Structures are given as C-alpha cells and as structure tokens.
Amino acid sequence: MYTIGQFSKIGKVSTKTLRDYDKISLIKPSFVNPENQYRYYEKNQIKDILRINKLKIYKFSLDEIKQIIQDKSNETLKDLLQKQVNHITKEIEYSNNILLELKDSIEKLKKGDDIMTYKRIFEISTYTLEDTLVLSLRNRISMDNIGNLIGKVFENIYRNNLKICGNIMTLYYDEDFDETNADLEVCIPVNKELQNPAIKTRILKGGLFAHTTFVGPYSEIGEAYAELTDWISKNSYEITGAPFDKYIKGPESNCSPDEFVTEVYFPITKK
Structure with a gap:
C-alpha cells in the first residue's frame, strides 16, 4: 500500500x-x-x-x-469524447479564423493598404421570409465561445438523427450589445420536429426583413449593421425583433476572411 x-x-x-x-x-x-x-x-x-x-x-x-x-460500459466515455471533439474542433476553427484575419492584415499592410478603412457598398432590400423549423440553443455567453454553442447545436442534430436543411443563423437579442455577455441564439434549420423535452425544435417566425449581404471578416460586420440601421430609419420602418446573421461562406471554405459571406436580416414593419 x-x-x-x-x-x-x-x-x-x-x-x-x-x-x-x-x-x-x-x-x-x-x-x-x-x-x-x-x-x-x-x-x-x-x-x-x-x-x-x-x-x-x-x-x-x-x-x-x-x-x-x-459507467463500466464506456458509453458515457464515448458520448463525452465526441462532445469534446466537437467542442475543440469549433475552438480550433475560431482560432484559425482569427489567424487568417491576422495574416490577411499583415499582407494588406505590406501592400500599403489601410486595414482600418472600410469602403464597402451595400445593396439593401426588403425580403419576406417564411416560417422555418429550427433546432436552436439560446444562451448568454462571451462571443469568444460562440463556436462552442454552434457545436452543441450540431451535436444535438446528429444525436437525434435530424437532417440539416439550411445555413446556420445567429440571433442577437441584446439592445445594448456586450461582447463578453451576449444574449444570443444559434439556429439550424432541420427536417422534422423533435419530441424530446430536453432538446426542442421551434418555429423561427418569418415576416418582413431588411436584408443585405456582407462580404468580409466577421470582425467588420458592424459596418453592415450600421448601414441597415440607417436604411431602416430613412425609409420609415422600425425594427420589430432580434436581427440575425446567416452564414453562407466561412472558415470551412478555406478562403480568406475577405471572402467570407454573411447575410444580415433585421425584422421590420412600417411606422
């Protein structure tokens, strides 16, 4: 002993x-x-x-x-190992995204470009969305951990044998955004309703939205938010709920952050 x-x-x-x-x-x-x-x-x-x-x-x-x-059967170990693989994979993707932006900024500076000057032109229009069945998770988290929340949604989809039917969407509920404590919901469209009380699907309500497409790194997407907010005010609309981002092309495409494509939607109604 x-x-x-x-x-x-x-x-x-x-x-x-x-x-x-x-x-x-x-x-x-x-x-x-x-x-x-x-x-x-x-x-x-x-x-x-x-x-x-x-x-x-x-x-x-x-x-x-x-x-x-x-658990002597090792089933718990298998489940938790897969959960951790998904979690760490998302952390790596997030870090790789930042690494790509850093490298891209260095190359721009070498060419004499100003990486802090934004000259994008946005096409803004109204768009009517249909109701969408989604599996989602809402939490108050640091933006650094959004990849973890996305990973958990994917994990719930695969664990419950659901089929993905659309792009990832993130809804932002805060009136005053706090990067370290953001109230957000990650939604992924799925093919059928889930009858599991612990993991719920829900209907993401459609309706009238102001919409634009942002091309560039996620760190600069605030430019699209500013343009949409101004357009909504100038055209006598008002915002009626949480805006959301729909990720069309991102780090998984192995492209430069300058080529990321994100659609931005604000729910609106006429004043």
Missing part, C-alpha cells in the same frame, strides 16, 4: 487534490487508519488516478469524469 504522500507523487497530484477527490467519491483511499486518519492507496488504484489525469487533460469536469468512471 502507498501513503497519501507516496500516491501523490505517483499520480502527480497534490495531497489536497486527493482529499478533494475523496470528498466527492471520485477516488477514495482503500484504507483509512481509524486512529490517525492516515489514508492509504493500493497499487491497482494507480490506473484510476492516471485515468483521471488523462481525462482532465481532455478538459472534462470532475462531474463528467465521475460519470465516466461509474
């Missing part, structure tokens, strides 16, 4: 962490001396602490690790 200090060195975790694991029944000592409360661990527990360490590297929470260890 190993003392808690010896087991700490073997498992490369602190004795405090081992005591915390004991409290939540993640890994408990095989024997506790009733006289002095010294904890002891057996050799066959080494594989358990090493497994916990590996799962922490995969960025699983302690609650998730406990579920994995308790």
